[in-house]
Amino acid sequence: MEKHNYILKGLSGLLLLFCFSPVFAQEKIVAVAGKDTMQVVDLTTVKGRIWDAVTQSPVLGAKIQSKDQKYSAMTDEKGLFTIQIPGYLTQLYISAPDYSLIECPLQGKSEIEVPIFRTTTSIRSLSALTVDAEITSKLNGDLRAITHSGTPGIGASMFIRGFNSLNAGSQPLIIVDGVIFDNQYDRTSIHEGFILNPLSNISPDDVESIQVIKDGTSLYGSKGGNGILMINTKRGKDPVTKITVSSLFGYNERPKTIPMLDANQFRVYASDLLKYSYNPSYISSLPFLNDNPSYYDYARYHNNNDWSKDVYRNSSTQSYNVGVSGGDDVALYHLSLGYANANSTLKANDFTRFNARFNSDIELTSKFKFSFDLSYAQTDRELRNDGFSESSNDVIASPAVLSLIKSPLLIPYEYSNTGYITPDLSDADIFDVANPIAIIEHGIGESSQTYLALSLKPSYQFTPALKLAGAFNYSLNSLFEKHFRPDVGVPTTYLPEVGGNSRNQVKAQNSKQLALAADLHLNWHKQYDKHVVDLTGGARFLSDSYKGEYGSGHNTSSDLDHNLNGSLNYRATTGYDDNWRSLSWYAQADYSLYEKYLLSLTASADASSRFGKEADLAIQAGGVNWGLFPSANAAWLVSSENFMRNLPFVNLLKIRLGYGFSGNDNIPNGAALTYFSAIRYINQYTGKTLGNIGNTSLKMETVEKKNVGIDISLLNNRLSVSGDWYHHTTSDLLAWKQFHYMAGLEGYWTNDGKLENKGYELSLNLKALTLRDFQWELDGSLAHYKNKILELPDGDYTTTIYGGEVQTAVGQPAGVFYGYKTDGVFATTAEATSGGGLKILSSTGVDYLPFTAGDIRFVDLHKDGIIDERDKTVIGDPNPDFTGSFNTRFSYKKLSISALFSFSYGNDIYNYVRSRLESGNELSNQSAAMQNRWMSEGQQTSIPKSSYSDPLGNSRFSNRWIEDGSYLRFKTLSVAYEVPVKWIFLSGFTIWASADNLWTYSKYLGVDPEFSINNSILYQGIDAGLLSQGRSYFIGLKLNL
Incomplete structure (x- = not known):
């Protein structure tokens, strides 16, 4: 801690000194009465020619200007x-409509010739319905984005440069149009397998740019540790009225499913399973x-049904958007309206969004300007539970999972006495597995989200x-969710916590979050000959209020009664009323010398209501503890040096x-406080219990970041390469400190952990x-x-997740799998008994x-002949060795x-x-x-024998279920054609088509190697059977009026 404070104070002192340095950097100033001070500078003349790198023809109307835009030419x-420019300038910026911006180093030359390339139109993300999909497609090299599942609009888990936290979240800070956007990552849905997506409220058609900020995040202090995702929406650019109309239509194929046993194979399996536990007469009577x-239930139990055909379907997607921009000399605006609808390939799992956005920029006087923005989105979903439930006691109500485990001997509907299939849904059966069609047709799953945001941004130029x-x-941001599990088709379930049976269940929750954000800052920008100084200082205040209610109950009067009411059995209610605030003072100083030596110093002092009153932070002022976050970033534009003129093939070197x-x-709201919570005892009496042991020293995690990077452009910018090496160390890591079991309490949150995260990133662009008529461009990234x-604080520990164990241990990566190793199956009795054999403690x-023969051969690491906890070890790591993507683009005239490919290598999956x-x-x-399971003495196989209730634990968590999750995916293939039009009212017409998820190569035995069931670090790499991504095909058009 002392070393940390020493570094903080040193950087802070450097920042303070730098803020006053312009006083000593002034050169000759000539005062002009009644005017602002002006500087006398010597101008030098630069001449040149700009041409199209492809057609070799000259470019008319290209703008050549200095970085501050004070000097320009066409x-x-x-x-x-x-x-004519000052002699100290070392580079010029060249731009033209439909061409990429070029930074041109002068290197002391007075004449230059610069070829420029047309901007490549990105067509690979036109099918995106949410910004997450846009990010996954466009920015796969800047961050790791893992699509949660195939559910429309569900979003992705995003990580910038690995993991910097275990328990406080590793998702990036989202900033939309300069305002911190609530990420909602810790919000819980009542629908299993569904994750609330904060970015689903933003239409990709409204997005102008997306930028990933990895370094220099100190400006956002205690919120920037995981990097920043900066999203800017479209604004009016000129007074000319422009109208854009776009639409898309999509067709989604039902996803690939796991091959299951058919009716005959299942019947053999069931007989084999039961033969060691029950006598033959009982088995034959089933x-x-x-x-x-002639048996009365013969028709019901003698079918051959593929349940996947009943729950999956081919589906459609549609999206429409209209954008209008324009204005006059006083105000500019951009207005957009959008509608999107996506039907899932899993029945009763659909997405609908209506969105509207209005952005305006108003210039009341030459000095006073302001922007007013308004955005609204209504997102409605029909949902059913998705994937396996993490709790083995819960009723499985996921149609996708039920389609796998439901016996193929059954069909969704009942038979009549005469042997005909009726429209009545089949009810509970001997297997005690719910009817997935009953869940789809009689269940209810609703999620309705309303989002409204108002923003005002004034500025005054003194x-x-x-x-x-x-x-x-x-x-x-308001949310309402409702879930109803019907009685029909679902087996009655015993509830051990209340000692009663559940026929059906209803759950509902509603929540509302109000967020206020205020930012006020002063900016001073000045140029002194070859020195350019930009100083910013200000304050940022955030206030959030999150309130909600949740209720559940069992046994409504019938499946037509879906409401929470007083007649329900085993009712449970809860609520939350969270409020938190933060205040930041920040300063940034940017300095440029000759525009080739660049230095940026930043600092932020943050206070938060989440911090404990006795938190050990760098600053104590006004009775408040403040965390201090300084940073320094420097760059050298080597290509602007005069000695580089002898290397004309180097266009940029930074x-x-x-x-x-x-x-x-x-950190959790209230974690620093001690408080009581209400508790219901024996489902009758209400009382209080200690809800949390507060830690008054609790504070934010602090991430120390080091980075070295290089950017190179060669051969007239035909080849561009960027590389970065980084090293992050998270101190004051949020960790759970466990009480001794005799205390009767679980534990409390501390800052006693530490985490290291390091790596490198490479990106490449090659034209x-x-x-003249044909271009080929390649992009690639590797991370x-x-x-x-x-x-x-308490040494190593394991967390049980989906029956497996995830270890958190000093010296190990985050999220590793911890369990038993195996070495095949005992083929014979002699093998099983060799050397005294292995054994296990009975129940x-x-x-x-x-x-015995047919059982798994577990590795006895402890060498005592007994398989127990001492034989567990690390058996897998979900962290990949490499991730990345590569894209190739071809253009022929219009x-x-x-084609976009993405890949991951070296990551393990718990299947x-x-x-x-x-x-x-x-x-x-x-x-x-399971057709290959062990069934006879001497059989060589990797799958053990079937055994009811598994007394030897052959199916326990082991490396049997850990698989290589590496994959190469053909993510998107897109084709676009710009129709040549000469109509006076139509300035552009583009038609396009694309196909997503065309092909995946992987050794993974599951349906899809790309998934993320949870944003938590500990849940990465665990496949719980969420809806997989299938092939999708889209066509669309875009009109510019």
Whole structure:
């Protein structure tokens, strides 16, 4: 801590010194009466020619200007220009409509010739319905975005440069149009397998740009530790009225499913499973094994049904958007209206959004300006539970899961007495597995979200150098969810916690979040000959209020009664009323010398209501503890040096260095406080219990960041390469400190952990061919990170998730899998008994059971002949060795073709789905792989024998269920054609088509290797059977009027 404070004070002192340095940097100033001060500078003349790198023709109307835009010129019809600039300037910026911006180093030359390339139109994300999909497609090289599932609009888990936290979240801070956007990552839905997506409220059609900020996040202090995702929406640019109309139509194929046992195979499996536990006469009397056609239940239990055909479907997607921009000399505006509807490939799992946005920029006087923005979105979903439930006691109500485990001997509907299929849904059966069609048709799953945001941003220009600006934002986010599990088709379930039965269940929750944000800052920008100084200082205040209610109950009067009311059995209610606030004082100083030596110093002092009153922070002022987050970033534009003129093939060479601190204040609200909570006892009496043990020293996590980077452009910008190496150390890591079990309390939150995260990133752009009518461009990215836990308050511990164990241990990466190793299956009795054999403590805890032929051969790491906890070890790591993407684009005249591939290498997956479908210990259906189970002495196989209730634990968590999750995915193929039009009212017409998820290569035995069931670090790499991503095909058009 002392070292940390020493570094903080040093950087802060440097920042303070730098803020006053312009006083000593002034050169000759000539005062002009009645005017602002002006500087006498010597101008030099630069001439040149700008031409199209592909057609070799001159570019008319290209703008050549200095970085501050004070000096500029335009090219004539021959592409020629002449510009006068101060002699200290070392580079010019060249831009033209439909061309990429070029930074051109002068290197002391007075004449330059610059080829420029047309901007490549990105067509690979036109099918995106949410900004998450846009990010996954466009920015896969800047961050790791893992699509949660195939549910429309569900979003993705996003990580910038690996993991910097274990318990405070590792998702980036989202900033929309300069305002911090509530990420909602810790919000819980009542629908299993569904994750609330904060970005679903923003239409991709409204997005102008998306930027990932990895360094220099100290400006956002205790909120910038995981990096920043900066989203800017479209605004009016000129007074000319422009109308854009876009639409898309999509067709989604039903996803691939796991091959399951058919009716005959299941019947054999069931007989094999039961033969060691029940006598033959009982087994033969079971209705599904009774082959007498005159048996009254023969028709019901003698079918051959593929349940996946009943719950999956081909589906459609549609989206429409109209954008209007324009204005006059006083005000500019952009207005957009959008509608999107996506039907899922899983029935009763749909997405609908209506959105509207109005952005305006108003210039009341030459000095006073302001922006007013308004956005609204209504997002409605029909949902059913998705994936396996994490709790084994819960009723499985996911149609997708039920389609796997429901016996193929049954069909969704009942038979009449005469043997005909009726429209009545089949009710509970001997297997005690719910009817998925009953869940789809009689269940209810609703999620309705309303989002409204108002933003006002005034600014006043006191002098050409001094400006005061503010941003004030109000947002409302309300959510209503409802879930109903019917009685029909669902087995009655015993509730051990209340000692009663549940026929049906209803749940509902509603919540409302109000957020107020205020930012006020002063900016001073001045140029002194070769020195450019930009100083900013201000304050940021955030206030959030999150209130909600939740209720559940069982046994409504009928499946037509879906409401929470007083007649319900086993009612449960709860609520929350969270309020939190934060205040930040921040300053930033940017300095440029000759526009090639760049330095940026930033600092933020943050206070938060989430911090404990006795938190040990860098500053104590006004009775409040403040965390201090300074940083320094420097860059050297080597390509602007005169000695580089002898290397004309080098167009850009920049070296970057960064060092600083940022934080993560996403600690639980109230974690620093001790409080009581209400509790219901024996479902009758209400009382109070200690809800939390407060830690008055609790504070944010602090991330120390080091970065070295390089940017290179060669051969007239045909080849561009960027590389970064980073090293992050998170101190004051949020960790859970466990009480001794005798205390009767679980524990409390502390800052006693430490985490290291380091890696590198590479990106490349190559304009491989630039012929007159044909161009070929390649993009690629590669990223690697490696994290390691350095300190924990109570040493190593494991967390049970979906029956597996995730270890958190010093010296190990975050989220590793911890369990038993296996070495095949005992093929013979002799193998099983060799060397005394292996055994396991029985469920009685008194005697031991020996492993026999057909059982799994577990590795006895402790060498004592007993398989127990001492034989567990690390068996897998969900963190990849490499991730990345590559994209290739071809253009022929007005036709463009783009292909995007993404990949992950070296990550392990815990295939929980396979652990259930190859367990061989229950009467639910199993995967077709169970055909290869051990069945006879001497059989060589990797799948053990079936055994009811699994007394030897063959299906326990082990490396049997850990698989290589590496994959290469053909993510998107897109084709677009710009129709040549000459109509006076139509300035552009583009038609396009695309296909997503065309092909995936992977050794993973599950349906899809790309998924994320939860944003939490500990849940990464666990496959719980969420809806997978299938192939999708889209066509669309875009009109510019």
